[in-house]
Amino acid sequence: MTVLDRLSLNQATVKRLGVPEAVDLCVRHGIKAIGLWREPVAELGLDEAAATVKAAGLRVSSLCRAGFFTHADPVARQAAIADNKAAIAEAAALGTSTLVLVSGGLVPGSRDIGLARRMIADAIGELVPVAQSYGVRLGIEALHPVFAADRCVITRLGEALDLAVQFPANAVGVVVDTYHVWWDAALLADIARAGERIVSYQVCDWILPLPADTLLGRGHVGDGYIDFPPVSAAVAAAGYTGDIEVEIFNEAIWSAPPDETAATVIDRFPRAF
Amino acid sequence: MTVLDRLSLNQATVKRLGVPEAVDLCVRHGIKAIGLWREPVAELGLDEAAATVKAAGLRVSSLCRAGFFTHADPVARQAAIADNKAAIAEAAALGTSTLVLVSGGLVPGSRDIGLARRMIADAIGELVPVAQSYGVRLGIEALHPVFAADRCVITRLGEALDLAVQFPANAVGVVVDTYHVWWDAALLADIARAGERIVSYQVCDWILPLPADTLLGRGHVGDGYIDFPPVSAAVAAAGYTGDIEVEIFNEAIWSAPPDETAATVIDRFPRAF
Numbered sequence: 174m175t176v177l178d179r180l181s182l183n184q185a186t187v188k189r190l191g192v193p194e195a196v197d198l199c200v201r202h203g204i205k206a207i208g209l210w211r212e213p214v215a216e217l218g219l220d221e222a223a224a225t226v227k228a229a230g231l232r233v234s235s236l237c238r239a240g241f242f243t244h245a246d247p248v249a250r251q252a253a254i255a256d257n258k259a260a261i262a263e264a265a266a267l268g269t270s271t272l273v274l275v276s277g278g279l280v281p282g283s284r285d286i287g288l289a290r291r292m293i294a295d296a297i298g299e300l301v302p303v304a305q306s307y308g309v310r311l312g313i314e315a316l317h318p319v320f321a322a323d324r325c326v327i328t329r330l331g332e333a334l335d336l337a338v339q340f341p342a343n344a345v346g347v348v349v350d351t352y353h354v355w356w357d358a359a360l361l362a363d364i365a366r367a368g369e370r371i372v373s374y375q376v377c378d379w380i381l382p383l384p385a386d387t388l389l390g391r392g393h394v395g396d397g398y399i400d401f402p403p404v405s406a407a408v409a410a411a412g413y414t415g416d417i418e419v420e421i422f423n424e425a426i427w428s429a430p431p432d433e434t435a436a437t438v439i440d441r442f443p444r445a446f
Numbered sequence: 447m448t449v450l451d452r453l454s455l456n457q458a459t460v461k462r463l464g465v466p467e468a469v470d471l472c473v474r475h476g477i478k479a480i481g482l483w484r485e486p487v488a489e490l491g492l493d494e495a496a497a498t499v500k501a502a503g504l505r506v507s508s509l510c511r512a513g514f515f516t517h518a519d520p521v522a523r524q525a526a527i528a529d530n531k532a533a534i535a536e537a538a539a540l541g542t543s544t545l546v547l548v549s550g551g552l553v554p555g556s557r558d559i560g561l562a563r564r565m566i567a568d569a570i571g572e573l574v575p576v577a578q579s580y581g582v583r584l585g586i587e588a589l590h591p592v593f594a595a596d597r598c599v600i601t602r603l604g605e606a607l608d609l610a611v612q613f614p615a616n617a618v619g620v621v622v623d624t625y626h627v628w629w630d631a632a633l634l635a636d637i638a639r640a641g642e643r644i645v646s647y648q649v650c651d652w653i654l655p656l657p658a659d660t661l662l663g664r665g666h667v668g669d670g671y672i673d674f675p676p677v678s679a680a681v682a683a684a685g686y687t688g689d690i691e692v693e694i695f696n697e698a699i700w701s702a703p704p705d706e707t708a709a710t711v712i713d714r715f716p717r718a719f
Contacts, residue, residue: 284673290631319592321629322654322671332631356594358563358605381595387656398595400557 176417180442181206181234183375183420184213187431192217194431196229202435206232206416208375209267211239211260223267233269234416235312235373236260242296243277243289243326253277254296258303265307271372271415272304273312273348278323289326294336301344312372313337314348317356319387330354331363337370346372349408350420351445352379352391355399364407371413376401376445377421384424391421394441401445417445449690453715454479454507456648456693457486460704465490467704469502475708479505479689481648482540484512484533496540506542507689508585508621508646509533515569516550516562516599527569531576538580544645544688545577546585546621551596562599567609574617585645586610587621590629592660603627604636610643619645622681623693624718625652625664628672637680644686649674649718650694657697664694667714674718690718 182204184195192213199207207226214222214236226233239260244250257274264272276293279286297311304311313333316325327333333347347370354360356379364371378397383390394401405417419438426434455477457468465486472480480499487495487509499506512533517523530547537545549566552559570584577584586606589598600606606620620643627633629652637644651670656663667674678690692711699707 279671284671286629286673317592318590318629319656322652326629328629329631335631356559356591356599356601358602358608379595383592383656383660385658398552398557400559 176443176446177439178205179415179417180204180439181208181232181416181418182435182438183208183237183418184210185237186419186421186426186438187434188422188427190431192222193225196225196231198431198435199231200229201432202439204435204439206234208235208237208418208420209233209269210237211263214263214267219263219266227268232416233267234418235271235273236264236267236269238273238275240274240325241277242293243280245280245282250292250296254299257296257300261300261303261307261309264309270309271312272309273314273373275314275316276325276327278321278326286321286326293327294339297336297340297345301340304344305341310343310372311345312348313345314350315353317353329357329359329363330367331357331359334363334367334370342369346370348373348375349404350375350377351399351401351404352377355379355404361403361407364404364411368411371408371411373415373418374405374408374413375418375420376405377419386424389422389424391423393421393426393437394419395444405446449716449719450712451478452688452690453477453712454481454505454689454691455708455711456481456510456691457483458510459692459694459699459711460707461695461700463704465495466498469498469504471704471708472504473502474705475712477708477712479507481508481510481691481693482506482542483510484536487536487540492536492539500541505689506540507691508544508546509537509540509542511546511548513547513598514550515566516553518553518555523565523569527572530569530573534573534576534580534582537582543582544585545582546587546646548587548589549598549600551594551599559594559599566600567612570609570613570618574613577617578614583617583619583645585619585621587623588626590626602630602632602636603640604630604632607636607640607643615642619643621646621648622677623648623650624672624674624677625650628652628677634676634680637677637684641684644681644684646688646691647678647681647686648691648693649678650692662695662697664696666694666699666710667692668717678719
């Protein structure tokens with residue numbers, strides 16, 4: 174088994190493709206796993222999507238994404254919980270045990286970042302029994318602090334882990350995404366501490382200048398500033414043996430021919446180790 | 447003494463003004479301290495700048511900025527050290543005991559963030575005796591992780607502090623700038639831990655969307671997402687009694703009439719407490 178056997182193409186990297194086309198792309202390029210997104214899955218239909226990946230013999234490394242727990246209105250918070258429960262069921266139906274959570278930014282109308290964090294902890298607590306009943310683990314993803322205000326107040330792997338360990342390990346873990354956490358002086362120590370809590374490892378590069386839409390400033394492995402091998406080594410030493418997703422949000426890559434993107438992903442992937 | 451007595455206008459907030467004009471602006475608006483920048487000081491001449499602020503009766507809260515220690519070429523590293531030594535002397539000549547350091551991003555041509563960090567530690571160690579001989583403290587500023595690759599690999603107050611405590615307290619401290627560190631779950635604990643190491647407290651807000659030049663995405667207190675009062679309370683509880691700078695990099699504010707900017711700074715300042 175080579176490292177390429179663990180490569181998973183996160184569907185966001187080829188955002189313009191539906192599930193069948195993304196699955197075909199993986200098969201065509203010998204990529205053995207895929208990270209799916211809820212929107213294209215819903216577009217095709219959950220059962221059909223599950224059947225498509227199964228027929229192709231692909232592993233589903235994760236389902237992206239649930240979360241967004243921080244709402245001022247209790248009704249909106251309950252709706253988010255209900256939506257997250259649905260996402261857990263979808264993950265199970267798709268045959269993945271990992272549901273990625275982007276937890277949410279500041280509560281609209283409030284600057285109290287502690288309030289947002291407590292809301293996230295409460296919501297995850299409510300989801301734990303559901304996750305356990307489906308055999309799905311919630312992956313708390315720390316997002317880069319540039320997204321703290323509007324998308325995710327959980328900004329460091331260590332913080333994600335401090336939250337995760339409040340819950341059973343079979344229900345809640347953490348996602349390590351190089352793009353979001355590469356700058357953190359405590360990163361390697363926090364990966365070691367995370368151990369079996371790591372439910373997903375995602376790689377893509379930090380590139381500059383940032384584009385107008387900050388969300389899209391990601392690059393192929395090797396195109397930016399991240400020193401991947403020490404991070405990959407730490408994730409391996411922590412005991413993570415699962416799929417490794419390449420997840421790139423980048424308008425130019427989305428506009429490129431998908432076969433070209435897949436070929437570049439495969440070509441660059443070994444550089445991460 | 448009210449909180450306004452501790453307000454210092456960082457010159458970067460009125461970037462288009464030279465030292466004499468910025469000093470006049472402070473005097474006109476009853477602002478009792480100013481944070482100076484090396485470039486406009488050099489433009490006027492160091493002695494003339496020192497005389498100007500002294501004649502106006504202003505305190506100089508800090509000199510911005512030195513640092514930028516991370517260079518692949520040893521000659522460039524030595525040039526940076528020499529420039530930092532000059533900056534220490536300038537700070538002393540201007541009558542401030544605080545020199546703000548922006549330490550530098552990744553070493554050009556290298557993705558080894560540990561190398562950059564070691565280079566910074568080595569450089570600061572070399573500057574310590576010079577700082578002590580002038581009675582100037584070096585303020586290590588943690589910059590927002592969005593600047594980690596290209597401007598400063600020191601990304602958290604806790605990291606700045608871990609570095610600072612390796613040196614004598616009379617030579618090396620930390621700068622707390624709300625814009626850079628507001629998102630950090632460990633911020634309040636790290637401020638408490640910093641105690642007497644805090645050499646400067648700077649306030650400005652985090653606004654969205656980010657502008658094309660990420661450096662300029664700062665707003666007046668109250669225009670963005672930062673919950674200032676808990677941070678200000680923690681800085682006070684840590685024992686910091688010095689000036690509090692308003693430092694805003696923002697093209698629209700730079701283009702506004704300086705008297706309008708000063709009035710807004712004064713109007714908003716109490717909201718930070």
